[in-house]
Amino acid sequence: MVTKELFMNGEFVPTEQGVISVHTHGFAYGTGCFEGIRGYWNEQDQQVYLFRLREHYERFLRSCKVLQIELPYTVDQLIDISIELVRRNDQRGDIYIKPIAYKADLSIGVRLHGLRDDLVITSQPMGNYIDITGLHCGVSSWRRIDDNAIPARAKICGGYVNSALAKSEAIQNGFDEAIMLTNEGHVSEGSAANIFLLLNGELVTPSATENILLGITRETVMELARRELGRITRERQVDRTELYAADEIFLCGTGVQFAPIVSVDHRPVGNGIVGPISSAIQELYFDVVRGRRPEYRTQWCIPVYAEVPASEHSEVVK
Ligand SMILES: Cc1ncc(COP(=O)(O)O)c(C=O)c1O
Numbered sequence: 001m002v003t004k005e006l007f008m009n010g011e012f013v014p015t016e017q018g019v020i021s022v023h024t025h026g027f028a029y030g031t032g033c034f035e036g037i038r039g040y041w042n043e044q045d046q047q048v049y050l051f052r053l054r055e056h057y058e059r060f061l062r063s064c065k066v067l068q069i070e071l072p073y074t075v076d077q078l079i080d081i082s083i084e085l086v087r088r089n090d091q092r093g094d095i096y097i098k099p100i101a102y103k104a105d106l107s108i109g110v111r112l113h114g115l116r117d118d119l120v121i122t123s124q125p126m127g128n129y130i131d132i133t134g135l136h137c138g139v140s141s142w143r144r145i146d147d148n149a150i151p152a153r154a155k156i157c158g159g160y161v162n163s164a165l166a167k168s169e170a171i172q173n174g175f176d177e178a179i180m181l182t183n184e185g186h187v188s189e190g191s192a193a194n195i196f197l198l199l200n201g202e203l204v205t206p207s208a209t210e211n212i213l214l215g216i217t218r219e220t221v222m223e224l225a226r227r228e229l230g231r232i233t234r235e236r237q238v239d240r241t242e243l244y245a246a247d248e249i250f251l252c253g254t255g256v257q258f259a260p261i262v263s264v265d266h267r268p269v270g271n272g273i274v275g276p277i278s279s280a281i282q283e284l285y286f287d288v289v290r291g292r293r294p295e296y297r298t299q300w301c302i303p304v305y306a307e308v309p310a311s312e313h314s315e316v317v318k
Contacts, residue, residue: 003089007081007121010072012088018120026102029110030158033063033102036254038126039086039095039304040290048086048095049291049301051254053079055216060099063154068112069101071119078121079302085123086304096126096255102157129255131176132282134262134274137190137249138175139240140166144188144211152188152211160192167191177251179243179264182211187238193253194218197238197246198277204242207235217252217285220300224284229277248275250282257289258282 006018026032037056039048057078064071073081082097104118142165145152150159162180170178170191178191187206189195194215196205203225208214225231243249247270249261260278261269269275284293291297 003091003122003124005085005088006123007085007119009118012085015122018122020104021106023106023108024102025105025107025115026100026157028108029103030156030161031067031103031112031115032100032157033060033067033069033155034098034100034157035060035063035155037082037097037099038254038257038289039091039097039123040301041093042291045291045303045307046092046305047291047307048091048093048304049289049297050082050086050097050304051289052216052220052300053082053302055219056254057099059155059214059216060101063156064101064117066151066154067101067103067156069103069117071101071117073119082121082123083302083304085121089123091123091125091304093125094127095123097121097123100157128257130259132257132259135176135251135259136174136263137177137179137261138170138173138265139243140169140178140180140191142166142169142178142180143183144180146183146211147209152213153208155213163191177256177259177261181240185240186210187240187243188212190251190253190256193251193256193259195238196221196233196250196252197242198248198275199242199246201247203231203233203277204238205233205235206238210237215253217254217257220288221252221258221281221285224281224288228284229280231277243269246270248278250278252285258285 035056039050057075099121103115105115145162166178180188182188189212222233243264251259260274288296291301
């Protein structure tokens, strides 16, 4: 389904006007960066909650900095534009907001400096992007891009060729998803998601220096595990064969949301079914993103529409 409007060149325009020239630098060379932000519909509140919008735009501006992209917007302004976009599209369902900042110059020549920058923001309906009931994964033959090649820490458009190579290889080899290793052979992440293992009762995830995108969901999961389950996540180097030794493994990210893994390289994870810790965090996660947990709603969920007073809720859901 195509939405009515998008934001481009500093204004809201009909979606069909959202076109770029074939000469655009960002298109030709991948010199852009983006974010993926989810909004969740809450039927009871008749509300779309944008999950951790501020943190996404903070990371977005950090990615821009890596690419020497200068946008004339603050995080607060980007938040306001996104809310306005969803309202203009009158979206009342699960959505995915995708801001892309890119080198908009029409010139030939690979570089970052001295080029015009632009921003486009789209918002489209989106449900589950990947199976969330139990994934079969394979370790990829493609290695994760290194911080000194294309920094994975920034969400750089061109860098996603690395993810696409791994993802297609995994699917074409009969898996659901890829697990990528660093050049040194340590576990990095999925093609577009962070990875966690439960090893000897301890939650473990590859550390920030393992060429991962520092996921906002990764941080959310660590906080939920700590606050709700009393489990501290250890960030450290993870060996490939620890994937075979783990009792539970899951992927998490805005797109994949929370996806338990039931096998790696044809070896069952634990006893091959989704484990109790994964199930518990998954349930919590969906409650939190949908705004069903008031303490986290205030902290992480930004409502798009005017909030209906609690006393009127029953009227609305009738
Ligand atoms: C490569 C990669 N790793 C991890 C993630 C998870 O990041 P986040 O939780 O901020 O969406 C993403 C995006 O979803 C990604 O593209």
